[in-house]
Amino acid sequence: MSGLFQLAPPEASAHAAQVDHIFLGFLALTVLLTAPVFVLLIYYAAKYRQGRPADRTHAPSRGPLIETSWAVIPFLLAIGFFVWGTFLFFQGSRAPLDALTINVVGKQWMWKFEHPGGQREIDALHVPTGRPVRLVMTSQDVIHSLYLPALRLKQDVLPGRYTSLWFNADRPGVYAIRCAEFCGFDHSVMGGRFIVMRPEAYARWLAQAGTDGSLADQGFKLFRAHGCSGCHSDQSTRRAPALAGLYGRATPLEDGRIVTADDQYLRDSILYPARDVAAGYAPIMPTFAGQLSEAEVLRLVAYLKSLGPKEPAQ
Ligand code: HEC
Ligand SMILES: [Cu+2]
Structure with a gap:
């Protein structure tokens, strides 16, 4: 779709084209199902208007086939769009691992x-x-x-x-x-x-x-500058979990839960360490809430991810 009367923004991906197809298709179906109702409504309103010599005896008539089909066919058509939409939704909610x-x-x-x-x-x-x-x-x-x-x-x-x-x-x-x-x-x-x-x-x-180094490198600088390495390193005298390979792993917590160490978990571990304490460790990690901007936390997370081999399942 383009030109002067462009109804929708341009499409920059195959997904966008699919969304437009589903939108226009569903619009067409809706028109197809509602238009006959309105056409017949107007037609009969005119036909049986007051004073018109029309046959008003209203003989009872039954057609099981027509009565079921008008319900079943639109239902199946609508379900078809539901399946199509669900498929698109799932496709859109799971990023490929190499993204x-x-x-x-x-x-x-x-x-x-x-x-x-x-x-x-x-x-x-x-x-x-x-x-x-x-x-x-x-x-x-x-x-x-x-x-x-x-x-x-x-x-x-x-x-x-x-x-x-x-x-x-x-x-x-x-x-x-x-x-x-x-x-x-x-x-x-x-x-x-x-x-x-x-x-x-x-x-x-x-x-x-231009850059000050990759996100992971910038994260590593923050890791040193904020004293994380003081606890989370092999040389440290304090007992803190090793962070290498943490990303994507199922991590047991002190309260018995087991969580996947995804991006959100890493973020929360930095800003709210007391919330999810790793099993077997004392809650001695200080909170960094208020000291790190979200962009900085994302860089730290990028660094921690660079230590771990695996992307978590989403
Ligand atoms: C005073 C020592 C100390 C400092 C400083 C510290 N931590 Fe921790 N950290 C710990 C301890 C102890 C744990 C385990 C208990 C817990 O989960 O709170 C931990 C847990 C974590 C976890 C979760 C690990 C897991 O296996 O679930 C992450 C991620 C983490 N720290 C990152 C950081 C980052 C990033 C910094 C710097 C911004 C930092 N830590 C600073 C002591 C520290
Ligand atoms: Cu806004």
């Missing part, structure tokens, strides 16, 4: 993005075509919602939690980024540019964007 992970922090009133190599950008997101990209998102203040109309994707971005989105954009171009959750005074201008580039162009962009 390129980009961190997103929303704050009043801007979007911050960090690429794995450490390249940062504000209110602009560059991604390569033909490669799954996973966004791991959180908010520094209130609830925002990252909306990428060209991908037909929207996900709430919450303080204190990681949410994620994934996509595989296949059409190079410059598209819109918006915030879709009212988040304060400048909500209406919170947004930016979503730039889909061919892989070579993306590689060139990464090279010129």
Whole structure:
């Protein structure tokens, strides 16, 4: 769809095209099912209007076939869309393991993005075509919602939690980024540019964007600067769990629960260590809430992930 009377934003991925198909298909089905009702309503209203010499005897007539089919056929058609929609939803909720992970922090009133190599950008997101990209998102203040109309994707971005989105954009171009959750005074201008580039162009962009080292390297610097290494290292005299290989592992906790050490678990272990104490350890780790920004925590998480071999199941 394009041109002057463009009804929907451009489509930048196969998923977006699918969403449009399901939308238009369901719209067509709805029209197909409701239009006859209205047409007949008007027709009979005219036919049997007051004063019209029409046959009003109303002889009883029964047609079991027609009475069941008008219920069963629309039901099956609607179920068909339900199955299609469920399939799309599942596809959209599980990122492939080899996805390129980009961190997103929303704050009043801007979007911050960090690429794995450490390249940062504000209110602009560059991604390569033909490669799954996973966004791991959180908010520094209130609830925002990252909306990428060209991908037909929207996900709430919450303080204190990681949410994620994934996509595989296949059409190079410059598209819109918006915030879709009212988040304060400048909500209406919170947004930016979503730039889909061919892989070579993306590689060139990464090279010129400049960085202070990969996210994991920056995380390692924070790990030293904030004294984590003082406890979490082989040389430490204090008893703290080794963090290598932690990511993705089933981790027993002091209270008997077993949790998967995913991104959210790592974050919460840093900011609220007393909440999920690792089994066999004393709760001596200090909280880092208020000392680290969400972007810094994401870098620490990237560092801890770089020590662990495995992506957790989502
Ligand atoms: C005073 C020593 C100390 C410092 C400093 C410290 N930790 Fe810990 N940390 C611990 C102890 C003890 C545990 C196990 C008890 C718990 O889970 O709270 C732990 C648990 C963790 C866990 C969960 C491990 C698991 O196996 O479940 C992570 C992740 C972690 N720390 C990361 C960090 C990071 C990142 C920093 C620096 C920002 C840091 N720690 C600073 C002592 C420390
Ligand atoms: Cu917002």
